[in-house]
Amino acid sequence: MNIVTDIKQLRRPTEWVKDNDDIGEVVDNLFKGLKEFKEIYNTLGLAANQLGYNLRIFVMVMTPSPSVCIVNPILHKEKGHQVRSEVCLSLPGVVVKVKRPQQVVIKGLNQNQKPVKYRLRGQRARIACHELDHLVGKLIIDYR
Ligand SMILES: [Zn+2]
Secondary structure, X not given: OOOOOOHHHHOOOOEOOOOOOOOHHHHHHHHHHHHHHHHHHOXXXXXXXXXXXXXXXXXXXXXXXXXXXXXXXXXXXXXOOEEEEEOOOOOOOOOEEEEEOOEEEEEEEOOOOOEEEEEXXXXXXXXXXXXXXXXOOOOHHHHO
16 A cells, blocks of 8 residues: 655645545555554554545554544543654654653544544554644654
């Protein structure tokens, strides 16, 4: 699967998913991509626009639970902070120290358009925030 590495394209904020949008193929490819890139690069999250889809959707690993898909995610709450080095599949070779919340609550829909709410902390909070950034066109190089 091809990953978008064009900065100009990655800078474009994604569109909110509408009720009648058919996102089946996008979701399938996101999960497929996540599985593929996790095996090769230990990728833990993937945003739809990294695969060229202009939609506000991301997937992330929840090991040992199955990976999740969040449609139209919003950062509902955040608490504390953590600073860690991050890499990005779309920016090969780039490592940036990024300050993120320590805990977040993310609200959105699952792939079946049912409301979901995730309380995440530590690495999971970091992954979700990294992917949320992608969806609004923000990249780790913006934290340098
Ligand atoms: Zn990334």
